[in-house]
Amino acid sequence: MLKEIWDNLKGLYSLGVGMAITGRYLLSPVETIHYPRQVVADEIMESFRGPIQLTFGPKDPAQSRCISCQMCVKACPGHCLTVTKGETKSPVVWLYDFSYCCLCGACVETCPASALEFSHKVYLVAKSRAELSMDLLADLKSRALKKAESVKSELPGSAPTTQNLAAPGPKDSPVKAEATKTPLANSDPEPKAPTEARPPKKAAKADPLPSDATIESRPKNGSDQ
Amino acid sequence: MNDVLDQFFHSLGHLFDEAETCLTPYLPGQEFVALLAFAFYVLLIVSGGLVAVLARNLVRATLGLIVTFFGVAGMYLLLASPFLALMQLLIYVGAVCVLIFFAIMLTKNTSDGDEAKFPKISNLILAFLAALGPLVVAGPLIYQGTKAITTRKPVDSGANLGEGLLSIDLLPFELISIVLLVAMAGAVFLAYRPGSKEGSAAL
Amino acid sequence: MFLSLAIVAQIIVAVLLIIALMVGNAVVMVYMERKVAGFIQRRPGPYEVGPYGTLQAICDSMKLLAKQLYRPGNVDLILYYLAPILAFFPVLLLYLPIPFGPYLTALPVGDGVILILAFAGLGVLSNLLAGWSSNNKYSLLGAARAVSQTVAYEIPMILALLAVVFLSGSTDLKVVTDQQGPWPWQWNIVLQPLAFFIYLVSLVGETNRAPFDLPEAESELAAGFHTEYSGMGFALFFLSEYANMLLVSFVAAVFFLGGYKGPIADGFWWIFIKAYALMFFMVWIRWTFPRVRFDQLLNINWKWLLPLGLFNLWLTAAVIKVAF
Incomplete structure (x- = not known):
């Protein structure tokens, strides 16, 4: 009997401990990233499996590694890929319907040329089904263009710390968000000849991943952290 | 702050008292209000009782019983026993009726049980005669006259x-x-x- | 003359103000609950609608008003529509005897406590009717659980309040308030800490509030006895739950925390501050503890709170008899 009472009193004490914990949480700052005022920084998105994209070519980033072997087309369980071979090995049409994609990664695994990879487009938003049909070649070209520009214009920045998980989001950035820039919009001029085949290591640290060409643009990484 | 409120309410009270003295010839007197309340409670009791006895569904019958209990509580109020009225509500409505509800809910009741059928005519006549009994006995006693209101203060x-x-x-x-x-x-x-x-x- | 124009006018005005209080309370509580839940879970809570999400409750209530009143086919119509109304209106009556300020009591009856206890039983009825008339096993089970829980937790509540009534010598809420002083060490909580603790636990159990919210357990009984209600019916149940919470907080403030009396100036602000502190405490408890299993719930009541309440009552009576 006394043991029961003592157990219950210890239980009451543990209840108090629990309430102290939640009370402390109540008064601590929020852990979540408050989209759209903040977005998650690219550094922690390295393992995120977003819609697939073509990898940069070894010599010319705007030229994909794809050899039009159609292995990905056959492997895809949702039949969302369309690849048309040109006169050379390179494809002329590379269409990807994200509304059928289940992000299984079969295409990425099976490509013999390592031409496909997962992008890190966390904040992809579409307002119609048509916007989810992506032209990956145009996307590749625009990304290569952006990379070339970013490599030229940025200073070698310090390595990003792990604490700055939040980069300023589109609502906060002084740069106005550019007009909706879907990968379908193909108004790019001729891609400039790349200045370097591969960016130097320091700049790579500051901008390790190609920033995704999502609908809203974000300021460059190394400078604003 | 509270003194201000106190004065405000006192003056408001005076205003209402004056309005009342002006309107007294036109307002119903207390006896009339008591009679009105009595009629209302009688209505509650009788209608509740009828629903309790004649409903097709036991849950609705229990609702009728609850209405009857409210009427009885009102009668206690009229008898200058507010404590008893509240106890009536607390015990009968709050506990006994809940118990009855449980008994109904946890038993099997189909929609064609005994209570759903219209009763036999002989049973109806017997029920009517049984209701007449207390009325015949107690009626003259009540009719001999009681005052509508009492000046006794509640002592309960x-x-x-x-x-x-x-x-x-x-x-x-x-x-x-x-x-x-x-x-x-x-x-x-x-x-x-x-x-x-x-x-x-x-x- | 116990029925005069002044009293009638007073009651009418008081009822209107109390309705406004209940609706305002629901708005405030919805916001407070979601914000506190968010901050305890390290997230912002409602933020977009209005500055820092303050207009969220208005959007929620507009949504509930505009929703289709969907009911299953073979429900008992009268009972089905009666249940939310029966949940909402008796709570109005319960606010009448509470002394909000020195001169701000809607209906100063001498039996305030008993009135509150008597009409708290009507809320039980509405749960039962809702559960029964929904023609749904889950609702019925939820209703049965809710009723047995509410009825069970009323008893330690009564015992705790009775102990304070012993101390004050009257069931009138105003007298109980007047016997306490303005400062915290003069409140009844110092004289009756065990009763306060018992009352606090039975408060949470009485209003079906987590961790004792098994009857409306969202994850288990598919919302329990109000499963089949949508739109305005659900809103009425919701509203009556928050109004009930506020009512028992007010009663706790009056009995244990000094009512409208406070350090600097007595007034209605003190009772509101104390009641909302208790509400905040209940919200805090909700987001801290896991749900209690039903037999554990009833065990806490019958095996621990009831004997403790009786012991407390006996002790109080003995001390009063010996010392005075």
Whole structure:
């Protein structure tokens, strides 16, 4: 009997401990990233499996590694890929319907040329089904263009710390968000000849991943952290 | 702040009293209000009773019973016993009717049980005669006349009841508590089956 | 003359103000609950609608008003529509005897406590009717659980309040308030800490509030007895739950925390501050503890709170008899 009472009193004490914990949480700052005022920084998105994209070519980033072997087309369980071979090995049409994609990664695994990879487009938003049909070649070209520009214009920045998980989001950035820039919009001029085949290591640290060409643009990484 | 409120309410009270003295010839008197309340409670009791007896569905019958209990509580109020009225609500509506609800809900009742069928004519006649009985006996007594309102102050406050129960009526009080204890013990005994899982944690 | 124009006018005005209080309370509580839940879970809570999400409750209530009143086919119509109304209106009556300020009592009856206890039983009825008339096993089970829980937790509540009534010598809420002083060490909580603790636990159990919210357990019984209600019916149940919470907080403030009396100036602000502190405490408890299993719930009541309440009552009576 006394043991029961003592157990219950210890239980009451543990209840108090629990309430102290939640009370402390109540008064601590929020852990979540408050989209759209903040977005998650690219550094922690390295393992995120977003819609697939073509990898940069070894010599010319705007030229994909794809050899039009159609292995990905056959492997895809949702039949969302369309690849048309040109006169050379390179494809002329590379269409990807994200509304059928289940992000299984079969295409990425099976490509013999390592031409496909997962992008890190966390904040992809579409307002119609048509916007989810992506032209990956145009996307590749625009990304290569952006990379070339970013490599030229940025200073070698310090390595990003792990604490700055939040980069300023589109609502906060002084740069106005550019007009909706879907990968379908193909108004790019001729891609400039790349200045370097591969960016130097320091700049790579500051901008390790190609920033995704999502609908809203974000300021460059190394400078604003 | 509170003095200001005090003065405000006092002046408001004076205003209302003056308005009342002006309007007194036109307002219904207290006796009339008491009669009105009595009529309302009688209506509650009779309608509740009719619903309780004639409903097709046991749950609706219990609702009718609750309405009747409200009417009875109103009658207690008219008899200058607010404590008893509240006790009536607390015990009958709050506990007894809930118990009846449980008994209904946890038993099987189909929509074609005895209560759903219209009763036989002979039963109806017998019921009517049974209702007439108390009316014939008590009617003349009531008719001989009682005052509509009383000038007696309520004397059933908790203090008076407590004093009475613990001094004059101590023996009945103790006997009633023994009866309640026996009832509870009996209920536990009836429901308890040692070692069976059904007995405990039924719901 | 116990029925005069002044009293009638007073009651009418008081009822209107109390309705406004209940609706305002629901708005405030919805916001407070979601914000506190968010901050305890390290997230912002409602933020977009209005500055820092303050207009969220208005959007919620507009949504509930505009929703289709969907009911299953073979429900008992009268009972089905009666249940939410029966949940909402008796709570109005319960606010009448509470002394909000020295001169701000809607209906100063001498039996305030008993009135509150008597009409608290009507809320039980509405749960039963809702569960029964929904023609749904889950609702019925939820209703049965809710009723047995509410009825069970009323008893330690009564015992705790009775102990304070012993101390004050009257069931009138105003007298109980007047016997306490303005400062915290003069409140009844110092004289009756065990009763306060019992009352606090039975408060949470009485209003079906987590961790004792198994009857409306969202994850288990598919919302229990109000499963089949949508739109305005659900809103009425919701509203009556928050109004019930506020009511028992007010009663706790009056009985244990000094009512409208406070350090600097007595007034209605003190009772509101104390009641909302208790509400905040209940919200805090909700987001801290896991749900209690039903037999544990009833065990806490019958095996621990009831004997403790009786012991407390006996102790109080003995001390009063010996010392005075």
